[in-house]
Amino acid sequence: METVQDTIRAATSKPVQRAVINTALLVSGAVGLLGLAAITSALSGPNPYGAVSLTEKPLKTQQKYDFGVTISVPRSPPNVERGNFMVKLLLLDKSLGDLVVETTGVFAFEDAEPDNESVVFRSRRPALIPYNDPVVSLVSRIVFFLYHLLFPTSQVCKMSIPLAERVEFPNRASIPSSAYLEIEAGQTIQIYSVSLTIIAQLQGLRWLMVHYRLLMYLAFTGLFWLCELFFMILAWGLWSGFSGPTSRGVDRKWPVAIEERSSGLKSLPEKYEDDEDEGVNDSRDLSDRPYSFPTYGGQPPLKHEPRVKREPALERSLSEVPVGGAEADDEDDSIEEAQSDHWRADSGIGTSYSEGGSSTARRRLSKRDLR
Numbered sequence: 001m002e003t004v005q006d007t008i009r010a011a012t013s014k015p016v017q018r019a020v021i022n023t024a025l026l027v028s029g030a031v032g033l034l035g036l037a038a039i040t041s042a043l044s045g046p047n048p049y050g051a052v053s054l055t056e057k058p059l060k061t062q063q064k065y066d067f068g069v070t071i072s073v074p075r076s077p078p079n080v081e082r083g084n085f086m087v088k089l090l091l092l093d094k095s096l097g098d099l100v101v102e103t104t105g106v107f108a109f110e111d112a113e114p115d116n117e118s119v120v121f122r123s124r125r126p127a128l129i130p131y132n133d134p135v136v137s138l139v140s141r142i143v144f145f146l147y148h149l150l151f152p153t154s155q156v157c158k159m160s161i162p163l164a165e166r167v168e169f170p171n172r173a174s175i176p177s178s179a180y181l182e183i184e185a186g187q188t189i190q191i192y193s194v195s196l197t198i199i200a201q202l203q204g205l206r207w208l209m210v211h212y213r214l215l216m217y218l219a220f221t222g223l224f225w226l227c228e229l230f231f232m233i234l235a236w237g238l239w240s241g242f243s244g245p246t247s248r249g250v251d252r253k254w255p256v257a258i259e260e261r262s263s264g265l266k267s268l269p270e271k272y273e274d275d276e277d278e279g280v281n282d283s284r285d286l287s288d289r290p291y292s293f294p295t296y297g298g299q300p301p302l303k304h305e306p307r308v309k310r311e312p313a314l315e316r317s318l319s320e321v322p323v324g325g326a327e328a329d330d331e332d333d334s335i336e337e338a339q340s341d342h343w344r345a346d347s348g349i350g351t352s353y354s355e356g357g358s359s360t361a362r363r364r365l366s367k368r369d370l371r
Helices: 002-011 014-043 101-110 134-143 145-150 205-211 213-242 244-251 254-278 330-344
Strands: 049-053 064-074 084-092 119-128 156-168 178-184 193-201 291-293 302-304
Touching: 064 084, 084 156, 119 156, 134 145, 178 193, 205 213
Parallel strands: none
Antiparallel strands: 049 178, 064 156, 064 193, 084 119, 084 178, 291 302
């Protein structure tokens, strides 16, 4: 019994109690500090970051660009008390698929940067949330209480931070494929949204085509039309030059055609003469044929000559020579035939009457004609 009592006295003594209490306090304090460290590390660990692809609308060579970032933050006490912070921009030649979350997270956690070969351009600029007087802010909230109550977004502050100006890429190999953006303010900053802004600084013809589209459209249309006319005239001149000998050959045929037409006119009376011999009436004007009309008082007979004169016959056939015994009736027959022709054909020079009959008359030769 005495041994048990001695053991209890030793365990409940003041030195032992102090040791147990101190140990418990140390262990509980260590565990509490460990949790606090974990929470603090989680809150103030990596900086806010993001990556965006630039391949949907790729940048152009020989073109200057301005890069900027627009940050929307609330006017909360942590943001107002935050002060200055840095914003970093990296333009990389790698696509967004190659920049996985773990890779970009390394940049924010360990304050590391990718290799220089993949970085096309880098920039780092300071930023600060605009200061607002507390008294003015309080009066504004009281006056516009209903407005702030209905529209809470009125307390949003938008900051536009320029990161780079007049950035130009000389060739296609230097055009970036993605952009990495990091806000070096820790996890204490409160952010609504962040957007990367790229503004093209147009110059020369590009600037005119964007700002004066209608005028440039008319100018280029007229220039294109003038070029079309120029090449059309040039092609026409070349075609005319190559086809020149053919046209000269056609001109040489004109005299031949004129001779053929003139020969046709000369052969026209012969055709009329053949029609008279064969007794064919082709409905031509009978007034265009030679006729003689008798007169009175011993005057010479009237003669009507055609427009195209006949050529005198060089020779006479034997059938045209009159037989013996028929010479006495030459004058009477000629008078009767002339009278019949007078009634059948034209009544005189200058009239347009013609008979539709097919009868023809042949004049007999007299001794005078044979002489």
